[in-house]
Amino acid sequence: MADRGGKAPAWTSAAAAVDVDAEVVIVGAGIAGLATALALRRLGMGAAGGGVLVLERHAELRSTGAALTIFPNGWFALRALGVAHKLTSRYDAFETSRVTTLETGATQVFRFAGRKSSSGDVRVRPMHRKALLEALAEELPPGTIRFSSKLASIATEKAQGSPEIAVLRLDDGTVIRSKVLIGCDGVHSVVSQWLGLSEPASSGRSAVRGLAVYPDGHGLKKELRQFLSEGLRAGMVPISHTDVYWFLVNNTVPAEQEAGTDPAKILREVTDNLGRHMPAEYLDVARHSDSGNLSWAPLLYRAPWAILRGPAARGAVTVAGDAFHPMTPDMAQGGCSALEDAVVLARALSRAATPADGVASYVAERRGRAAWLVAGAYLSGWVQQGGTNVRGVRGYMVRLFRDWIFYRFLFPRLADAMWFDCGDLVEPNAEGKTHSE
Known part of the structure; x- marks a missing residue:
């Protein structure tokens, strides 16, 4: 990567304001941003010319959310990226979810990954979010990530015949010109706003x-317990x-606004108010919380029809991850x-005649699946919650549907969507093998 004077800048949090040319700029060093940078590197993009630059507004890798669960579709992608083995060796798989309805005491047990059989690394594994970020970041060349880099504005320019x-301006005065811009900057994405995508909506939870x-x-059993x-x-x-990851969806x-980001207030609200009737084992887990990993935030999503029809691309500018399709968890x-x-996205860019063609191909391929996942997640959460703010007879009917139909028949079908294989990053060679084999 070269600045406009031909020298390679040292990307540090205190980097001086310079003008920079890049082949690809990715805004956000979260899961989407780091994975996209790595996928492009695996395909050899950015090896010459300006390279791939990831802008992160924080001073280090973020770990908001503390943990996450990777399902088979995530492992297919991680295997294509070449990092699955780094994580499967650290985290055990689990197969079942045990759901207890506190009003009746009834418990249901089901396979969390749906009706298909798991094997090898393609299984459900919970893990520390930061471990995933570090596994991806370790594969990137030094200097790929520029920390403490906050995006101030986006514009475009076009030279004759090009x-x-x-054109990105950072708050430190740096100006970056890039052939491709990918917004991976989360739910409140600056890039998605620039494109004109609708603001995420509240789920009411x-x-x-x-x-x-x-x-x-x-000493807890390796399974997901829900109440x-x-x-x-x-x-x-x-x-x-x-370590035990825990959550409370309300x-x-x-x-929530009164507690703000104060860990003590958040925990007190869980143990003394909202969740005071939860089982003692759950409250014990909550009370063992690491205050640095405790958060309380609204669950937002982008409407499926906005994902299907919204302006997710303009030329060689697009979005990925939560910036494209925020969904409830x-x-x-x-x-x-x-x-x-x-x-x-990396595969589409590598195969296209122009960056704009690659971006268009990516958006066309991803719209339908992303909209389906957002809708499925919203429906799953709404039903399991017993209907958001639904009471009386309607609430009773929703809970009856949940306990007798949803978990037994509908959830396994939703879970089958988690077996999607996004494919590899290279074409098979003459022997029919890919790099992951």
Whole structure:
């Protein structure tokens, strides 16, 4: 990567303002951003010329959310990216979810990955979010990620006879010109706003997420435990022998704004108010929380029809991950779908005659699946919650549907969507093998 004076800049948080040329700029060093950068590198893009640059507004890799669960579709993508083995060796798989309805005491047990058989690395595994980010970042050349780089504005310019390029201005005065711009900057994406995509909508629900730490071990069984109550869904799943990821999804209440980002207030609201009737084992997990990994935030999503019809591309500018299709976490597909995006986008760019053609191909391929995942996640969350703010007879009917039909018949079909294989990053060679074989 070269600045406009021909020298390679040292990307540090204190980098001086310079003018930079890049082949591809990715805004955001989250899952989508790092995976896209790695996918492009695997295909040899950016090896010459300006290279691939990832802009991250924070001073280090983010770990908001503490943990996530990777389903088979995520493992197919990670295998294509060449990093699956780094994570499967660290995190155990689990097969079942145990759901207890607190009002009746009834418990249902089902396979969390649907009706298909798991094998090898293609299984459901919860993991630390930061471990995934680091596994991706370690594969990138030094200097790929520019930290403490906040995007201030986006414009375009076009020289006679040349394709339109993106012109980015950072808040430190740096100006970056790029042939391709990919927004991976989350739910409130600056790039998606520039493209004209609709603002994410509220689901009417919020989620507390935390990571409990037991230095001497927790002794919990390797399964997802969930507890349902009117207007609430709580859950916990072991990540390692010392760490347990837990969550509480609630119909949005004023106390969320009052608690803000104060870990003590958030935890007190969970244990003393919202979740006070939860089982003792769940409350014990919550009380073991690491305060640095405790958050409470609204669950947002982009309407499926906005994903299907919205302006997700302009020339060689597009979005991926939450910037494209934010969804509620009820099918654990936010991170997995971002990994899919990365593979599909890099492959489309590598095969197209022009960057704009590659971006258009990517958006066309991803719209339908992304809209389906958003709709499936919303439906799954709404039903499991017993209907958001639905009470009386209607609420009773929703809960009856959930307990007798949804978990037994509908959820396994939704889970089958998690077996999608986004494909590899290279064409088979003469022997019919890919790089991952």
